[in-house]
Amino acid sequence: MSAPTSSLTPPEGARPPVRHPDAPAPGELLGAHYDQCFGCGRDQAHGLHLETRAGEGVSVTAVFTVKAAHQGAPGLAHGGVLATALDETIGSLSWVLRTIAVTGRLETDYVLPVPVDTELHLDARVTAVHGRKIYGTATGRIGAPDGPVAVRANALFIEVKVDHFIENGRDTEIRAALEDPDQVRVARAFEVNP
Ligand SMILES: CCCCCCCCCC(=O)SCCNC(=O)CCNC(=O)[C@H](O)C(C)(C)COP(=O)(O)OP(=O)(O)OC[C@H]1O[C@@H](n2cnc3c(N)ncnc32)[C@H](O)[C@@H]1OP(=O)(O)O
Numbered sequence: 001m002s003a004p005t006s007s008l009t010p011p012e013g014a015r016p017p018v019r020h021p022d023a024p025a026p027g028e029l030l031g032a033h034y035d036q037c038f039g040c041g042r043d044q045a046h047g048l049h050l051e052t053r054a055g056e057g058v059s060v061t062a063v064f065t066v067k068a069a070h071q072g073a074p075g076l077a078h079g080g081v082l083a084t085a086l087d088e089t090i091g092s093l094s095w096v097l098r099t100i101a102v103t104g105r106l107e108t109d110y111v112l113p114v115p116v117d118t119e120l121h122l123d124a125r126v127t128a129v130h131g132r133k134i135y136g137t138a139t140g141r142i143g144a145p146d147g148p149v150a151v152r153a154n155a156l157f158i159e160v161k162v163d164h165f166i167e168n169g170r171d172t173e174i175r176a177a178l179e180d181p182d183q184v185r186v187a188r189a190f191e192v193n194p
Pocket residue numbers: 001002003004005033039087088091092094100101102103104105131132133156158160188189190191192
């Protein structure tokens with residue numbers, strides 16, 4: 001492995017992202033990629049239950065309602081939970097690129113405290129691609145898509161093969177996911193090209 005770059009700025013030679021021709025249409029709900037995902041999974045009791053939609057170009061939007069289970073300080077969202085919401089939203093750009101990728105670096109700015117019960121409106125887009133490296137950025141706004149900015153993130157995602165999950169995941173969950181009789185759910189748990 002070469003030494004990771006210390007910057008989230010795309011290097012010279014990086015190219016603009018390309019929306020996959022089979023990407024979900026702008027406005028389409030992406031749904032959970034895996035029911036147990038802490039970011040979007042429907043069956044994950046304390047998860048964030050993010051609802052994410054494809055956007056124009058290589059972008060997505062998402063809504064996260066902050067619950068009491070997500071507190072850090074009394075009545076306020078935990079910073080790590082907010083980082084998760086940003087990470088998940090940027091990760092969902094995989095569906096628009098149709099490329100499987102995982103987070104390599106994530107840098108967050110916390111601008112405003114986010115109270116429990118807030119609807120945090122997130123938007124994310126890919127800014128550049130360089131080889132397997134995908135550069136993304138996201139913003140979370142309070143109360144509305146044009147509300148005050150509460151959090152921001154820049155991230156570097158690294159493209160991986162589906163084997164990344166099968167080889168590294170715990171056997172119990174990998175087997176359960178692969179044995180799901182619903183073949184669409186099986187595909188969605190591991191890939192973005194079902
Ligand atoms: C299915 C759809 C899912 C959508 C939702 C996603 C949910 C949210 C996303 C996540 O939270 S994913 C979970 C958190 N992330 C991880 O668990 C990743 C753990 N890390 C790894 O598995 C490996 O380190 C990784 C796959 C990221 C990279 O290992 P590799 O051996 O494949 O890559 P390699 O080391 O060859 O590096 C490839 C390039 O990326 C660069 N790179 C790798 N890791 C880096 C890093 N951390 N920071 C900066 N650069 C990095 C590396 O320098 C190099 O650049 P160059 O091509 O220019 O030489």
